[in-house]
Amino acid sequence: MTRLVSLVQRFSPAVVLAVVLGLALTTLEGRQLPMDALKDSGQAIYPAFEGWYQNADGSYNLLLGYYNRNQKQTLEIPVGPNNRVEPGGPDLGQPTYFQLRRGWGVFAIKVPKDFGSEKRYTWTIVANGKTTSVPVGLIKDYQIEPFKDAAEGNLPPVVKFSPTGKTFTGPPIETAHQLTGTVGQPVTLEVFTTDDMHEEEGANPNVTSRIPRLAQSWHKHRGPGAVTFSELRPKIDTDGKSTTTATFSAAGDYTLRAQANDNSGEGGGGFQCCWTNAYVKVTIK
Secondary structure: OOHHHHHHOOHHHHHHHHHHHOOOOOOOOOEEEEEEOOOOOOEEEEEEEEEEEEOOOOOOOEEEOOOOEOOOOOEOOEOOOOEEEEEOOOOOOOOEEEEOOOEEEEEEEEEEEOOOOOOOEEEEEEOOOOOEEEOOOOOOOOOOOOOOOOOOOOOOOOOOOOOOOEEEOOOOOEEEEEEEEOOOEEEEEEEEOOOOOOEEEEEEEEOOOOOOOEEEEEEEEOOOEEEEOOOOOOOOOOOOEEEEEEOOOOOOOEEEEEEEOOOHHHHHHHOOOOEEEEEEEEEEE
8 A cells, every 4th residue: 555655646646547557658748648459569669767766976877668568579679760869879778679568677877966857868769660759867756766665665686696796686787797608509597586585565465474476587688689598587496596598599799687576576566676687798609
């Protein structure tokens, strides 16, 4: 209930209705755009502004994701006229591969502490001949807290790529790990995931023992060829370790996204906490 109240306070009733029912896409200016029924292919991809948060050094990060409205069609859209961030782009780290449905907080744009509340970046995507865009900036009522859910006290999972490696939590900021491989040969991907085991909202209130569920998944972010994972959501063992493999169809540099979710679910149930994304660079020869 706390989260629902927070949602109502943050957005207008029209926006809440659109979120709950999925009936319309609402722009930052408050305009609603009717959306067609979902189809297998031929639909648009909508960039999504998740919100902004301040860094320890006073700078800010603008967090973005997307919504692929195609039920079965994934798309490769290279950086350029059809996938651009302006000004300063077209390349500011956005994905070039768009999986099905929602990608939560897949990249962030860092801006200086004197960026101001009036400046904007715009991410534009052209998919299946349909153009969509979203303006992003330090917009009032879009501040988020991705490192702690203030209402619930929950923290995002922590991931690392070796038992004693550097830890990563929250939105993706930098390349967390690097690997090499060969075309057509499986590359082993290992992640060590831990969580605060907070009783996140979303667990079944009728179950006496509320044990949070921890999930780890892999996603292609960028790369010149297809990536096939042996398991998209590998099982996490008692030591927090999960293992899968990825096979690459072409040589070049790839960026994969290792994602970890606790029981708050995808995108923290829409509240941008508590989940973690980390980038893994793979060079294939």
